[in-house]
Every structure is written in C-alpha cells, then in structure tokens.
Amino acid sequence: xxxxxxxxxxxxxxxxxxxxxxxxxxxxxxxxxxxxxxxxxxxxxxxxxxxxxxxxxxxxxxxxxxxxxxxxxxxxxxxxxxxxxxxxxxxxxxxxxxxxxxxxxxxxxxxxxxxxxxxxxxxxxxxxxxxxxxxxxxxxxxxxxxxxxxxxxxxxxxxxxxxxxxxxxxxxxxxxxxxxxxxxxxxxxxxxxxxxxxxxxxxxxxxxxxxxx
Amino acid sequence: xxxxxxxxxxxxxxxxxxxxxxxxxxxxxxxxxxxxxxxxxxxxxxxxxxxxxxxxxxxxxxxxxxxxxxxxxxxxxxxxxxxxxxxxxxxxxxxxxxxxxxxxxxxxxxxxxxxxxxxxxxxxxxxxxxxxxxxxxxxxxxxxxxxxxxxxxxxxxxxxxxxxxxxxxxxxxxxxxxxxxxxxxxxxxxxxxxxxxxxxxxxxxxxxxxxxxxxxxxxxxxxx
Numbered sequence: 001x002x003x004x005x006x007x008x009x010x011x012x013x014x015x016x017x018x019x020x021x022x023x024x025x026x027x028x029x030x031x032x033x034x035x036x037x038x039x040x041x042x043x044x045x046x047x048x049x050x051x052x053x054x055x056x057x058x059x060x061x062x063x064x065x066x067x068x069x070x071x072x073x074x075x076x077x078x079x080x081x082x083x084x085x086x087x088x089x090x091x092x093x094x095x096x097x098x099x100x101x102x103x104x105x106x107x108x109x110x111x112x113x114x115x116x117x118x119x120x121x122x123x124x125x126x127x128x129x130x131x132x133x134x135x136x137x138x139x140x141x142x143x144x145x146x147x148x149x150x151x152x153x154x155x156x157x158x159x160x161x162x163x164x165x166x167x168x169x170x171x172x173x174x175x176x177x178x179x180x181x182x183x184x185x186x187x188x189x190x191x192x193x194x195x196x197x198x199x200x201x202x203x204x205x206x207x208x209x210x211x212x213x
Numbered sequence: 214x215x216x217x218x219x220x221x222x223x224x225x226x227x228x229x230x231x232x233x234x235x236x237x238x239x240x241x242x243x244x245x246x247x248x249x250x251x252x253x254x255x256x257x258x259x260x261x262x263x264x265x266x267x268x269x270x271x272x273x274x275x276x277x278x279x280x281x282x283x284x285x286x287x288x289x290x291x292x293x294x295x296x297x298x299x300x301x302x303x304x305x306x307x308x309x310x311x312x313x314x315x316x317x318x319x320x321x322x323x324x325x326x327x328x329x330x331x332x333x334x335x336x337x338x339x340x341x342x343x344x345x346x347x348x349x350x351x352x353x354x355x356x357x358x359x360x361x362x363x364x365x366x367x368x369x370x371x372x373x374x375x376x377x378x379x380x381x382x383x384x385x386x387x388x389x390x391x392x393x394x395x396x397x398x399x400x401x402x403x404x405x406x407x408x409x410x411x412x413x414x415x416x417x418x419x420x421x422x423x424x425x426x427x428x429x430x431x432x433x434x435x436x437x
Binding site: 036037038039040041042156158160162163181184185187188189191192 | 270272273274300301302303304305307308309310325326327330
C-alpha cells in the first residue's frame, strides 16, 4: 500500500514536471478556417474585378517567439472568404480576375495584400491574451491600371488563455480564436470604412451607373 | 497509522465537499431608472459584453450567466444569444464598431437594413454589461511536500475578491438609454491546510451574476 502510494506520488510529480517543461516550450501550428457573416451594408452600383494573388491566398506567418516557441499560422484559406464576402456586400458585382491588367471591362480593380502580421502569446507578454495584428493594403485601381488609392487596413484580434484549455495546452485554440477575431475585425472595418475613404468616394461618384435606379 | 491517516483524509474530503462554497459574499445592487420599461410578447432582449479595444474585457461566461438567468428567471424573458445577435447585425456590433453610447443609436436604428433586421429578430432592449472580478487582498502561506509515504500540505491562505459589473439598458425602439443596474459583490475565501487543503470559496462572480440578473429582470418588467 505504501509502495503503491509512493509510486503514485512519483508519477504525479513527474507529470507536473513534464507539464511544466512542455508549457515552457510553447508554439503550435494552426490552419485558420471558418466563416464570416455577410455584412449588412448597402451595395454600391459598380462592377469591380478582384485580384487575389497567390501571396495572399497562400499566406503563412512563421515566427519563433522569445519564451513563446515556434509558431506557424496559416491564414491563406481565409483570405478569399474575407474579401469575397465583404466586397460582394459592398458592390453590385464582383468578379475574380487574374491581375490588374485584366480590368478593362470593370469600373475598378481591387487587389488586397498582406503587408505584415504579428503575433503575441501570454508566455511572452505576461498577459492573459493571445494577440494577432494583420496589416493589409487594399489597392484600388482604375480600369486603365492607374492606382486610385492604397488603403491601409489594420486588424486586431485577441483571445484569453483562460477560455481555452484548463487541463490542456491553450496555445493552438487560443491563437486560432485570436486570429479569427482579427479576421472579423478586418471584415468589419473594411465593410464600414473602405467606401467612406474620400478617394474611394470620388471613384464611386464617377462610376454611378445610369442603368441603376 | 496508515488507517488513521486514511480516516483523516476521508474526513477532510467530506468536509471539503460540504464547505467548499460556504464562505460569505456581500452583494450591493444599485439601480438608476431613466424611463419606464416593459416587454411585449413578441419582444426580446440581448445581453452583450463590452469588448472594445483599449477597454477592460468582460468574461464571456459572465455574459452567458446573466443571459441564462434572465431567460430562466420568473418572467422567462426571451433572450437572444450574444453570438447570434452579433452575427445577425455584422459588422455593426463588433469590438471596434459597436456603439459606445446612445448618441450612436439614432444612426443604427435609422439605417434601413439594420432597422429591418432588428425588427425581424424582435430585439427591444440591448443590455451592455461591463466590469470584472479582481483580487483585492490576500495573505497567509501554504507549503506542500511529497515523500515516500505520501504528500501533505500545511498552512493557511486567505484572499478577497471583488466583482463589480454594470449593465446599461438601451431601448432600441425609442433609441435611448432607459437605466443602469450595477452589482458589486465582495467575499473573502479561506484555505486552511492540515495535510489536505480545504478551500472555503467565496463565489463572488456567481453572486454578482445572480444579483444583476434578478435586478435586470425586475427592471425590464417594471417591477423595481
């Protein structure tokens, strides 16, 4: 009985030590997937071409964080969902095109890119949050290929480690939730602010279609 | 000796089960009414947590607790889930775009698409909850050790938690704030340990949730 209890105590201590070691190591690999709601906005009567470059739709952020371990965050698959969902709501017609030069038949061409992405984890910042920042540049071109505006869009998302994994490692689900929140933030800000930009407004006024009542 | 220790551990476990929630909590409720309220049969409420950037994030489980209590209370208020409401009105109630005060309400309720959506889901009151639970004091010490014959802890810990939450009630139909209800719960938890630690937990957040939901129910049904 005593021997069995001793063995149990050793196993418990070993497990705690192992958990401590693995907790310090950190890091995870996630592939973001999910759905975004359709924005409740009034669509503008224009026809645009949407260029989604491979660099955007295959975007993977890889980083080794001090005290946070190696991370791989694949957000590529979410990018077509983000921009198609939002621009389908913002404009009457959105057509995927290969590149800006293919925009002759449209009122404008939109080509978003990811300029920068950063992540932070609780082990690194001593806070309770997983955090994600994504900086996009949304470029709008005239049908001639002339740049109308390069609109910066910074998205932010965070998720509390307390909500992910009491007994398990919260790294992967915490970062997944923070990144998805950043995607929603990007979609929300894009849906409400892009067409309010003065240069975009001027472009919209210049392309109000006479056949739309 | 081993059998005697087993009895002690067994007794401690029973004591733990009986007393784990028995520490005292003091709750103070305050209410400010700015207009009459009432809910018709087809109308509902939604409880939303404040998550705006730069502000303190409210715990998601607290919002769920208040919404659940309102729905399961005496009046059985119709409550729309936070996620369902935010998705239905996307992107107007996201952390960065949500209205911060009632001066933003006229824009929302005059927007044709939003107005139509709000009508279709039947929301009459939006209840914004903000606040949090913090450890305000603590003391004592506790040490545990494990050896070949088992593990044991000795010592005494005590800590005080304070849960303060405030709910602002917006009347979507009239585009105005109709009142505020706040709940402040404080409690001291203890954990004496003689071989086995026995926590006497003051469940301040739970108490704040129950009190806030009760008062909100009375407020909305105009019984307060």
